[in-house]
Amino acid sequence: MTKKHQLSQEFLVLGPDQSATPVAVSPSLYQDLDSRFNQFKQHSLVAMYSFESDWASWEIHPKGDEMVMLIEGEITLVLDTATGEQSQQLSHAGDYIVIPKNTWHTARTSTLAKVLFITPGEGTEHKSNT
Numbered sequence: 001m002t003k004k005h006q007l008s009q010e011f012l013v014l015g016p017d018q019s020a021t022p023v024a025v026s027p028s029l030y031q032d033l034d035s036r037f038n039q040f041k042q043h044s045l046v047a048m049y050s051f052e053s054d055w056a057s058w059e060i061h062p063k064g065d066e067m068v069m070l071i072e073g074e075i076t077l078v079l080d081t082a083t084g085e086q087s088q089q090l091s092h093a094g095d096y097i098v099i100p101k102n103t104w105h106t107a108r109t110s111t112l113a114k115v116l117f118i119t120p121g122e123g124t125e126h127k128s129n130t
Contacts, residue, residue: 007048007116014118016042033121040121047117051075054108057126062102064120069096073113080104090115 005012010022013033023033037043044064048071058080068077070090077097079086087108088097099105101120106129107113 007046011048012046013037014044014046043121045117045119045121047119048114049117050112050114051107051109052112053110055106055129057129058104058106059124059126060102060104061099061120061124063122064101066099066101066105066120067096067116067118068099069094069116071114071116073109073111075107075109075113075115078106078108 005022008025010024011029013021013023015021015037023029023036026032033040033043033045042063068090070093072093074089074091076087076089077099079088079099081103090097090113104127107115
């Protein structure tokens, strides 16, 4: 029998075979994902985070598009594109954006925002916002 899960406590790993594996949120989550899921090759992560301030870094996902959906609050996603920075504000629950693979992006918010992510994690990189 299947059981109920809470996304704030257990993220969900989607495998290349369309399997779905709950994983406990912990301080070592991303290291655990790499070791348990073959460096996260061909896997995606369904995760939910809350933010009260701007992200301290930019990130990029070279292996696929990322979906970012607002659950509550308000947040602005900033994408570094070939034509310059583009901002997209998410202000209603259910608003979402698809961030194309190989696009550096960050987020800005000054209020509490709860956001759902579906991320192709393999090869993700980060760089400072400064």
